[in-house]
Amino acid sequence: MLSIARTVLRPTLTRAFVAPGAAASLHTLPDLPYAYNALEPHISEQIMKLHHTKHHQTYVNGLNAAEETYAKSTSTKEKIALQSALKFNGGGHINHSLFWKNLSPVNEDGGKLAEGPLKQALERDFGSVEDFKKKFNAATAAIQGSGWGWLGYNSATKKLEITTTANQDPLISHSPIIGVDIWEHAFYLQYHNVKVDYLAAIWNVINFKEAEQRLVEATK
Numbered sequence: 001m002l003s004i005a006r007t008v009l010r011p012t013l014t015r016a017f018v019a020p021g022a023a024a025s026l027h028t029l030p031d032l033p034y035a036y037n038a039l040e041p042h043i044s045e046q047i048m049k050l051h052h053t054k055h056h057q058t059y060v061n062g063l064n065a066a067e068e069t070y071a072k073s074t075s076t077k078e079k080i081a082l083q084s085a086l087k088f089n090g091g092g093h094i095n096h097s098l099f100w101k102n103l104s105p106v107n108e109d110g111g112k113l114a115e116g117p118l119k120q121a122l123e124r125d126f127g128s129v130e131d132f133k134k135k136f137n138a139a140t141a142a143i144q145g146s147g148w149g150w151l152g153y154n155s156a157t158k159k160l161e162i163t164t165t166a167n168q169d170p171l172i173s174h175s176p177i178i179g180v181d182i183w184e185h186a187f188y189l190q191y192h193n194v195k196v197d198y199l200a201a202i203w204n205v206i207n208f209k210e211a212e213q214r215l216v217e218a219t220k
């Protein structure tokens with residue numbers, strides 16, 4: 001059991017002993033669809049660079065290590081011992097891959113919500129776009145510790161709903177439309193402890209076009 005924990009924590013060491021054929025299934029860090037400084041002044045270049053190259057990369061490494069160890073596990077007990085590493089690192093990889101795409105520079109799609117199915121659904125389910133943002137920010141700011149704020153589509157109620165997840169838990173109960181990272185690494189270097197300023201600023205760089213595509217996909 002101890003050896004399993006050690007290999008999860010040391011992905012590079014684990015990787016060195018993986019058969020060459022297994023490398024094809026490794027997860028990789030996706031490129032950002034814009035430059036590190038493209039979201040300034042709302043999210044600084046320093047935050048984006050560290051967040052992408054250090055934090056997201058660490059989740060990718062941890063997920064690869066956990067999956068490789070899982071594949072080689074010979075007992076149910078060993079597999080159970082890997083569940084939290086799979087959830088944490090797998091969720092971190094899924095959430096951040098989604099997060100980069102749901103942001104966009106102001107001189108591109110950032111902050112622009114055009115007339116269309118997303119705007120109509122937000123007005124239907126929250127009264128107005130401004131009311132939606134207020135409710136989203138209040139729910140996300142209230143997360144204790146680290147987590148994510150979500151706008152999700154509930155296929156049972158056929159409505160957009162605001163929800164949150166703790167740690168790196170991915171959104172399972174809804175189809176994710178917009179996700180906002182409220183871990184301190186996402187804002188602290190620029191906004192310090194003032195979460196509400198980060199949450200107010202991020203709407204300037206939210207890619208509503210991407211969010212609308214997700215909604216269209218979820219409602220098919």
Ligand SMILES: [Fe+2]
Pocket residue numbers: 051055096181183185186
């Ligand atoms: Fe993050």
